[in-house]
Amino acid sequence: MSLTLLPANTPRSFYRGSGRIHRFRGIAAPDDPYYPEDWVGSTTSRFGQAPAGLTVLPDGGLLADAIAARPQWWLGAAHVAAYGADPAILVKLLDAGQRLPLHVHPDRRFAGDHLSSPYGKSEAWVIVEARPDAVVHLGFARDVPAARLAGWVAEQRIDEMLAATNRVPVRAGDAVVCPAGLPHAIGEGVFLVEVQEPTDFSVLLEWAGFTDGPEAGHLGLGYELALSCVDRQAWAPDRLAGLGGTRPGGRTGVRRLFPDLADPFFAAERLRPDPVSELEPSFSVVVVTGGAGTLEAEHERPLPVRAGDTVLVPYGAGRGTLRGQVEAVRCKPGGSVHI
Missing domain, CATH: 2.60.120.10 (Jelly Rolls)
Incomplete structure (x- = not known):
């Protein structure tokens, strides 16, 4: 699984x-x-x-x-x-x-x-x-x-x-x-x-x-x-x-949510593929907020997703991408291990 x-x-x-x-x-x-x-x-x-x-x-x-x-x-x-x-x-x-x-x-x-x-x-x-x-x-x-x-x-x-x-x-x-x-x-x-x-x-x-x-x-x-x-x-x-805002995500199709005061506790990203959103390996929860697309990971079969889906992603899935006319929020742990 x-x-x-x-x-x-x-x-x-x-x-x-x-x-x-x-x-x-x-x-x-x-x-x-x-x-x-x-x-x-x-x-x-x-x-x-x-x-x-x-x-x-x-x-x-x-x-x-x-x-x-x-x-x-x-x-x-x-x-x-x-x-x-x-x-x-x-x-x-x-x-x-x-x-x-x-x-x-x-x-x-x-x-x-x-x-x-x-x-x-x-x-x-x-x-x-x-x-x-x-x-x-x-x-x-x-x-x-x-x-x-x-x-x-x-x-x-x-x-x-x-x-x-x-x-x-x-x-x-x-x-x-x-x-x-x-x-x-x-x-x-x-x-x-x-x-x-x-x-x-x-x-x-x-x-x-x-x-x-x-x-x-x-x-x-x-x-x-x-x-x-x-x-x-x-x-x-x-x-x-100072409690609001977004930051560049450092990866294609990704924008980091929340100011840096959140970093010790958790992280979240807004995913808008351009043409893909690039995902590094991490335990995460992806909430698909609009559209439809495909979530892919290097060690897994592609997963079709649509608005309303919530997807659990383990670290072991490897690097991934989100493709399509789709938007999502990705939530993951914070701390120096992940930020």
Whole structure:
């Protein structure tokens, strides 16, 4: 098994989707709207809900088990030396059928000290679709004292919290990094590809109106400790601007997404063949966002792909190309091994 078309992997969540994932994939949507995420190529479980979230391969086995059995083939020797048999990323499709609650993810230091994890949850978004007035809330626009934040959360003064955030318009094609610690909420009407550190750590600043209540929002740490992971400093417009953008990819038909602050955590590329997109060997997830074409690898048979497909690519597939009238986003691990 090498280049692998993955079916949808949609663990139930606490906020609503709008059916975009299922329309994108060309599959029937469930009557229940609480399936707004597709965890693609995942070796990460829902926090406290294992095995929910784990990818099952077409042969019925778990991806995590397959990687553990052949880590160098899946990940490459340099990656295994640095991270072991751990892909070190999680990729999702996310469909915001309602505004997500304002929340925050801990960084690596907090996760190491309090959650026994080498990973926090820095993440980044590649916007696939967005309604004309779509926004994300990203960081506080002014410094927020710890006592004020604790009061807002305890009393669920949501309007005050949201008013203190930066409202950032987004549109299809945007690429935005959300560093660990930064309060954020994705607005209604946004459909995106998310690449992140491989955890499910979230601290909810808001829960009123959502199915998860305060007992699920502090990672079992209590809110006094959990809120200490929040970046309460002001993020001015020029600083926010540094969270977006693209860079030359260094290979034909490839453009790197996100500024260099994302590099220690993950990487993503926009693939637009010219006439091909050249892919170096790497464990990666390819999300086909438009058109149709062919994904080729030096050690594998060509794989026809179309919009809505998600493809798991192991390091052992070798060098590859994407051909055709097609666009895709390729997500892969970060760190000095890959960047």
